[in-house]
């Protein structure tokens with residue numbers, strides 16, 4: 001057992017509380033890691049808000065970490081103490097029906113227990129104030145020490161700075177992957193990206209890599225436009241300045257609609273606009289944002305009958321163990337920028353400020369250093 005500083009979410013809608021938690025050592029097929037840094041993603045705030053149907057408390061949130069393996073349990077063969085890893089909320093077992101399909105990154109080996117905040121054996125490794133505390137997304141990176149299944153860590157280069165490449169554990173990989181893997185945007189395409197937070201900005205980078213001809217960023221917070229333009233947006237739009245619905249504005253601007261759109265907010269009304277701003281006959285819209293419990297998307301079926309396509313993307317379609325190390329290498333070669341995302345850094349004690357900054361629209365990513 002190790003003692004660990006952690007930010008515990010005792011209940012929905014309450015600030016996180018810094019506690020000394022007990023972390024039980026790794027069991028069969030598990031690893032104990034020390035998180036060096038973690039980003040704060042909107043999905044952490046979403047779960048803390050109480051809108052996540054899988055949200056259960058008390059829990060240790062966080063899923064955008066950079067970590068070092070401390071100890072491995074029996075049967076672990078692919079990582080050893082000292083290895084640098086990125087925790088994976090989308091594991092890769094390599095042997096389940098989903099992994100073998102070659103059609104998806106959504107490994108389902110441990111999805112049921114992970115969604116309940118438990119390790120694959122149905123128990124938790126965390127205790128605080130004498131009571132069990134749940135895991136979150138199989139990662140719980142808001143604890144300095146955390147236990148993960150072996151299939152939920154991607155071994156990466158030791159040269160890579162963990163306090164930067166932690167962002168590849170969710171946000172940056174999600175946005176780039178949604179464009180390159182899910183939509184497979186072709187050179188010369190027109191693209192609209194709704195929501196210019198960590199995910200939308202990463203989608204802009206993906207669209208730039210794909211050599212899109214027009215990259216239109218849409219956000220209700222114009223303070224996001226500068227970084228969006230720096231990273232490749234060719235134009236930025238605040239939908240509130242128009243009288244017409246934003247889908248009509250974009251259809252007008254683009255001679256009939258964009259080839260691809262991405263919803264990076266989690267707002268079901270914007271999801272509809274993102275679909276409907278796509279070009280008749282071939283336009284494709286990818287939902288990346290996560291909507292709250294009970295929310296549903298709608299449009300006229302005619303939108304699909306006339307050739308538009310609605311898709312979704314989780315973790316950018318990236319297979320964590322086999323493909324994420326390549327993203328880290330691309331960062332090291334200067335092909336993926338991470339510095340512009342890190343608008344704030346802070347210690348664990350100030351983690352609630354990271355949530356405040358996100359809600360106030362003042363940050364792209366806050367990175368917590370342990």
Ligand code: NAD
Nearest residue numbers: 042043195196197198199219220221265266289290314315
């Ligand atoms: P963020 O808070 O950093 O950014 C969201 C942006 O959307 C902000 O800039 C905000 O101003 C903008 N926005 C809000 N309402 C808007 C509206 N009506 N019209 C236009 N812009 C609007 O969040 P993030 O970390 O970038 O995450 C974005 C979404 O992606 C969240 O829903 C998150 O849960 C989800 N997400 C999904 C995946 C996945 O694998 N599918 C991975 C990571 C995050």
Ligand code: AHE
Nearest residue numbers: 041043052053054055090170290314315
């Ligand atoms: N618990 C939510 C699902 C949330 C969700 O869709 N999560 C994304 C990752 S967001 C990362 O910031 C995901 O990977 N989804 C696939 C999966 O299996 O959860 C709910 O609605 O129940």
Ligand code: ZN
Nearest residue numbers: 041043170171
């Ligand atoms: Zn995330």
Ligand code: ZN
Nearest residue numbers: 093096099107
């Ligand atoms: Zn699998």
